[in-house]
Amino acid sequence: MGFGRGLFRRRESASRDEIFGKWAVDILRAFPEVVSAEFDAAEFHVDVVYADGTPQQCGLRTPFRLAEGLDGEEAVQLLAEYLRGALAASTAMAEPVADWATMAPTLRPVLRPAGDLTLEVQGQRIGENIVWRPLLPCLTERVVIDLPTSMRTVSPEDLVEWGVDAHTVFATARTNMTDFAVETVSGFDPDEGVHFLSDDDGDLYAGSLPLVEGWLAGLGNKAGAQPLCFVPGSFGVLAGVASSPERVCELVAVAREMFDNAVRPVSPVPYTVDGQGRLVPFTVPLGHPAWAAIRSAEAALAAPVYAAQYPSLQADVDSGRRTEYVAELLHVRAPNGIEDTVAAWTDTVPTLLPRAHVVSMVDLATASLFPVPWEVLDREVGLRSVPGLFPPRFLVEHHPDQATLARLRAAGRWGTG
Incomplete structure (x- = not known):
């Protein structure tokens, strides 16, 4: 029986979201530290106020997804446990932060999609209130404090309290993963082909292993081939080696399925290390059997991240804080089956x-559209990113001269960027 199915039959006028929201309100109001809880159907969260006057928003999308397939009683129990953890985490965040010597061993690095950086919570953007840095396309590295019953992201205020800089915090968090990284390299069997290190409860921070210097390179050295890794969800890491085109295809396919089914998806894109041991996206040339699947993975990561960034930028435009047009990133499938991300640049x-x-460009003289691969456009016009935005955006206005446009038209061809 699907979760809450009997309840849905009794209240056909109420949507599943509304029923789930009512459950959440009833559960939260039962906690003694909560003085009010109101369901926001449009945003699908509950606005909570604690006895000390502190407000909080409890999102319901994750527990709603987790509850799929459960009956009503099981779904309510899952929701109650989830909300209990959310309240415990909020309480932990409100507690005074201990000194640096005490907190340093509790730090762990995490990879997260960048789409939430511009989201506002109680009037403040998330990216301004956490410690983060760009890591890979559409991905950030953050640092969390691993508490006994919860975790919370390190904030700029924590750095002030501890008297350390962000570089020290990131380095310490990575160093705290070293013993686990060495252990996993020792246990890696390259003959298995596809190796998934599960971490169902998140206590191991296995998805953070690619951040540890030498971990991915160590897997490659042990296998004698180029290493690959994926972090499809917030729990666990998938690893293997590019021993053949067929093996690459297998790894990419497994990672994509895991990403599509993840409760908290991170990235379906394959990563490897460059000559300096740095974590970088794994790429293959056009014609490689995995090229289309990797391009699809790139689109599946980028499209929702940019979509999450879009509303806050558009709000800046609506309020007059910005004057530029905010282009959307579209995830499209061409007639030949190749998937692309596409953005439009209108002249002037x-x-x-x-x-x-x-990039889809408009020729005002003929009113025709023509596509240009990003790399070609960047080479011809020298695109410059706007400071302070991640994932990055690039300020453009007037199309280049006719000679350059002719070269761009000649180079433009779907699916070969």
Whole structure:
């Protein structure tokens, strides 16, 4: 029986979201530290106020997804446990932060999609209230405090309290993973082909292993081949080696399925290390059997991240804080089956352009559209990113001269960017 199915039959006028929201309100109001709880159906969260006057928003999308397939009683129990953990985490965040010597061993690095950086919670953007840095396209590295019953992201205020800089915090968090990284390299069997290190409860921070210097390179050295890793969800890490095109295809397919089914998806894109041991996206040339699947993975990561960034930028435009047009990033499938991300640049319109596989340009003289691969456009016009935005956007306005446009038209071809 699907979760709450009997309850849905009795209240056909109420949607599943509304029923789930009512459950959440009833559960939260039962906690003694909560003085009020109101369901916001549009945003699908509950606005909570604690006895000391502190407000909080409890999102319901994650527990709603987790409850799929459960009956009503099981779903309510899962929701109660989830909300109990959310309240415990909020309480932990409100507690005074201990000194640096005490807190340093509790730090762990995490990879997270960048789409939430511009989201506002109680009037403040998340990116301004956590310690983070760009890591890979559409991904950030953050640091969390691993508490006994919860975790919370390190904030700029924590750095002031501890008297350390962000570089020290990131380095310490990575160093705290070293013993676990060495252990996993020792246990890695390259003959298995596809190796998934599960971490169902998140206590191991296995998805953070690619951040540890030498971990991925160590897997490659042990296998004698180029290493690959994936972090499809917030729990666990998938690893293997590019021993053959067929093995690469297998790894990419497994990672994509895990990403599509993850409760908290991170990235379906394959990563490897460069000559300096740095974590970088794994790429293959056009014609490789995995090329289309990797391009699809890139689109599946980028599109929702830019989509999450878009509303706050558009709100800036609506309020007059920005004057540029905010271009959307579209995830499209061409007639030949190749997937792309596409953004539009209209001549003479100041535009915040997201990084896309393909940029659609408009020839005002003929009113025709033509696509240009990003790399070609960047080479011809020298795109410059706007400071302070991640994932990056690039300010464009006037199309280049006719000679350059002719070269761009000649180079433009779907699916080859």
